[in-house]
Amino acid sequence: MRAKALLAVLLIGIILFWAIEDMPAFGDPQAPATQYTGELYINSVLPDIGIENIVTAILASYRGFDTLGETVVIFTAGISVALLLRRGGQL
Amino acid sequence: MRENVVIRTVSRLAVPFIQVFALYVIVHGASGAGGGFQGGVVFASSFILMTIAFGLSSVKKRFNNKWIMICSIIGITIYAGIGLLCLILGGNYLEYGIIEATLGIPHLHGYLLDAVEVGIGITVMAVMTSIIYDMAERRGESP
Numbered sequence: 687m688r689a690k691a692l693l694a695v696l697l698i699g700i701i702l703f704w705a706i707e708d709m710p711a712f713g714d715p716q717a718p719a720t721q722y723t724g725e726l727y728i729n730s731v732l733p734d735i736g737i738e739n740i741v742t743a744i745l746a747s748y749r750g751f752d753t754l755g756e757t758v759v760i761f762t763a764g765i766s767v768a769l770l771l772r773r774g775g776q777l
Numbered sequence: 778m779r780e781n782v783v784i785r786t787v788s789r790l791a792v793p794f795i796q797v798f799a800l801y802v803i804v805h806g807a808s809g810a811g812g813g814f815q816g817g818v819v820f821a822s823s824f825i826l827m828t829i830a831f832g833l834s835s836v837k838k839r840f841n842n843k844w845i846m847i848c849s850i851i852g853i854t855i856y857a858g859i860g861l862l863c864l865i866l867g868g869n870y871l872e873y874g875i876i877e878a879t880l881g882i883p884h885l886h887g888y889l890l891d892a893v894e895v896g897i898g899i900t901v902m903a904v905m906t907s908i909i910y911d912m913a914e915r916r917g918e919s920p
Contacts, residue, residue: 734874737807737887745812746890750871754856756814757897761849764904768842771911 788830795823803898807887813894817901824906833913845907852900856893 710717731743745753803816827836860871868875877885 735886735890736884737890739807739809739811742806742812742890742894746806746893747873747886750860750873750893753893753897754860754871757853757856757900760904761853761900764849764907767908767911771914 784830788826792823792827795826796820799823799898799902803894804891806894807890811894813897814901816894817898818905820898820902821905821909824902825909828909828913833910837910840906842907842910845903845910849900849903849907852896852898852903855896855899859889859893859896 710719714720727740727744727748731737731740735743735747737743799816799820799822801816802811802819803813805811806813806816824836824840859873859876863872863875864870866875866879873886873889876889877883
C-alpha cells in the first residue's frame, strides 16, 4: 500500500513538474491571466470610482454583492459557534 | 492565572497601538493596502491579547456578549443599509454611483466604499471576539 502511494505521488509530481515549463513567467504582461479583465479594471477604476486601490474597488464596488454575502457568511459562522459552544446561555 | 507584571505591562502598552493600527487599516482601505476584513481581525487580536493577559472576565466587563451581538448586527446593517439607500434613490442594489449622481457630492463613491469597509470591519471584529470568548470559556473556568 505504501509503495502504491509513493508511486502515485511520484507520478503526479513528475506530471506537475512537466507542466511547469508551460507556465508563463512571473509578471509577464503577455500572460493569459493579465490579458483580459485586468487591463479593463486598471483602465476603468479611476474614472469610474475615483479611488486608487484597485483591489478595494473590485472587492467593494464591482463585486459588492459578493462581499455582502461574505460578511453574512462570517456573521453566520459567529452565530453558529455561539449556538454550538454556548449551549443556551444568555446572549 | 498567575500574576505576571511583564506580560500585563507590555500588553497594556500594546493594546492601544494595535487598535489604532486596526482603525488605520480599515480606513486606509480605499487608498492603499487595507480593508475591512484585515482591520477587523487586527482589532479582534487586541481583544485576544487582553484576554490572554488580563483574563476573560475582566475583558468581558468592557465588551460583553450583548455588545458583541449588537456590533456584529450593526456592521451588516451599515453595509445592507447603504445598498438599500441606492435602491431608494432609484438605482440597483449596491449601485453606489447613483448616490453620488443624485446628491451631487464629488468623491462620494470612495467615501461610501470606506463606510462599507467600516461595516465589514465592525462585523469581523465582533465575530472574531465572540469566537475567542466561546473558545476561552470552553476550558471550564475563566482564567
